[in-house]
Amino acid sequence: MTQLIDQNFLQEHNTKQESALTSDYNALAEKLDRSGFNIDSILAQAKQFAVAVPSWGVGTGGTRFARFPGKGEPRNIFEKLDDCSVIQQLSQATPTVSLHIPWDKPKDPNELRQYAEQYDLRFDAMNSNTFQDQIGQEESYKFGSLAHSSKAARDQAIAHNIEVVELGEKLGSKALTVWVGDGSNFPGQQHFKNSFTHYLESIKEIYNSLPDDWNMLLEHKIFEPAFYSTVIQDWGSSYLAAKETGERCLSLVDLGHHAPNVNIEMIVSRLAQFGKLGGFHFNDSKYGDDDLDSGSINPYQLFLIFNELTDIRSQDTTYNPFYMLDQSHNVTDPIESLMYSAAEVQRAFVKSLLVDREALTNHQNTNDAMMAQATLKQAYNLDIEPILQMARLQEGGAISPVACYRASQYRQTCDKNRPADPNKTGSGIV
Template sequence: MISKDLIGTKNEAARVAHEDDYGSLGRQLARRGVEIETLTARAMAWSVAIPTWGVGTGGTRFARFPGLGEPRNIHDKLADCGVIQALTKGTRTVSPHIPWDKVSDYNALRQEAASYDLGFDAINSNTFQDQLDQEATYKFGSLAAADPKARALAVAHNIECIEIGKALGSGALTVWVGDGTNFPGQQSLGGMFRNYLEAMGEIYAALPPQMSMFIEHKMYEPAFYSTVISDWGSSLMAAQALGPQAKCLVDLGHHAPNTNIEQIVARLIHVGRLAGFHFNDSKYGDDDLDAGSVDPFRLFLVFNELVEAEGAKGFDPAYMIDQSHNVTDPIESLMGSAIEIARAYVQASLVDRKALAEAQAANDVLGAHRILKAAYLTDVSPILAEARVRQGGAHDPIATYRASGYRAEKAEERPMVKGASSGIV
């Protein structure tokens, strides 16, 4: 873990400049009628989940290049997630993936996570890969497959995930399937959707009352001609067919280029079916780039809808980062993304809602836009840093992490798995 003494030393070195920046921003915001302490409190309360697979090195459909000191198992993953939480203080939960993260004692795993100041977020099933000695293949689909044996196997796996989630204190099961077709005529498009709904109904029936089902859509890959749950409309149809515990998860990269994602968010909020988010960024498609690295304004606009909906009945979305780190240290990328996501949240909290509503009612188009841009263009970095420091985190998490030597230490402790393999981790 990262030494508290190191964090303290680095924070003290930045203290004078930080206090000046924080005070200056406070005075600037006061002139706009905003209390900086209110925003700092919101930043301190904010948290986004880290996926256990995110601390490993990702890959593409063509190759994967192992990283130094990458985690070998769930215990290593929790240690890495603990480092992120220790430095950012805004990643209080982890999201596990089964069967990658299976253990024999889930109560012990829950205690182990707690030792890193971590809890468990949504549990993720995996029916897009065949496991060793699997009785039926998912090559042609899982929950929507033509083969009833494959469907039954996928249902049983998801029900097992529900039981594991209950043991870990998770509040949701996330279901994503890559089911679809690559050739016209390969399968009945309507039949696959019916198979999916029937199988999901069996899983839904196994949910305890306190657990939600998050349905994740994706436009394409690995099925490139048709995908069973390809968009938010298909996801919403499935959720409404299953029941009130089923909701729609939004991954920022799972849409056609230039799609208005913030409008989708507003629609799902309107019908009370927004499950939450998988945050990442994209340039061309489902790139899984670091959140805020390409289009931070879009991230802000999504949070503008979320902040506006605060207080609505049943509004309690879940937030998780979902990225692939191919050329960076995953811990650094995840910390950077956690900071950028928190930045968008605090910036959206700066929007003058009353003035915006008045401008919208008066059809003051440019005036309304300028209100949003005023919030977006405000550098809230001092607020984010203050929130971290007050909770014992780092003023500059990435610089402190690099100074710690953690990655070099883990490179010695965790030998690299040699040889390239295709596929994303």
């Protein structure tokens, strides 16, 4: 397997910290044992956790007004995979890549798949793009795509999604994620019922083209670019559309696509209860769809979401939703942010494994609100960093991914090998 950061350098970096990690891990093992948890069992589950990296995420994102490119940015999908391989090598939690088409449409899918395989990377859910016009397309998406009042525009959007599915088959993907910016900015601009009907007809046609072992994930968003109404604006609309479409059509939850202070963990429970929770796009937000690093603003919410997911999985061990990071890195090195975020999502997952579920159930059944929330906080307040570090070490990753990455000077090497074209951006972000 090809590795872009020298493994000897990585091992030397780990060696300096391994003794302290062993001590911290043993101390945590004793503490967890007193609460009835076996640390090695928790470690094994931590090592199995994985979240996909978005191909567009390794480039510098943009604000609503400008984009400020970083040094050594990837200029094409192959260089993006190089960066994704470094994230996986150091974090050991991101073995899959989610592509956005046509931003990252390869000329030769087999060549791209072989390129990924040298890094032991696989392709996660495919993402279609009908929220912006592409060069050469006949119909504009200015006023919508799958829900457009024009059948010609809808047919074009449907054809694009089917093309993305066909490409995904060649790459080994098993899911299509559909997000549209369709909606309206003024009262009366759009007929609510007709637009939703058009959307349902469109996704049903796409769904019918799916291979038998594929899922379709419908992503909702409360606003932007449609600020008065959005066709799929909340989890209810997403659920209705998924239910109307078919068994393998599911809802996808992006943590930034909700009104402020919405109880996302309860949405997770509701969708799962009725078999329609298909996956997540992890990020964080303060005001809206900020696309900030996961866990950077509200790590407790992230933990509460995983608390629900762990409870769901305890009842159905086969449950396996799609996980992906979906962030815009405007002021940080994207590789650092994605490694940090992967660890934060993994941290929330591990902490959720340490909730005393028997005690929590008893407190819920006896309406002991104080002790119920205290039971959750007991797990959340645990410092489980030694488990994450040990998982990375045993899987061949870095005990301290960001520090190791900086010491390797990978970004500086990219800056020399990837001369920027001032007229283009390889980030896939507008």
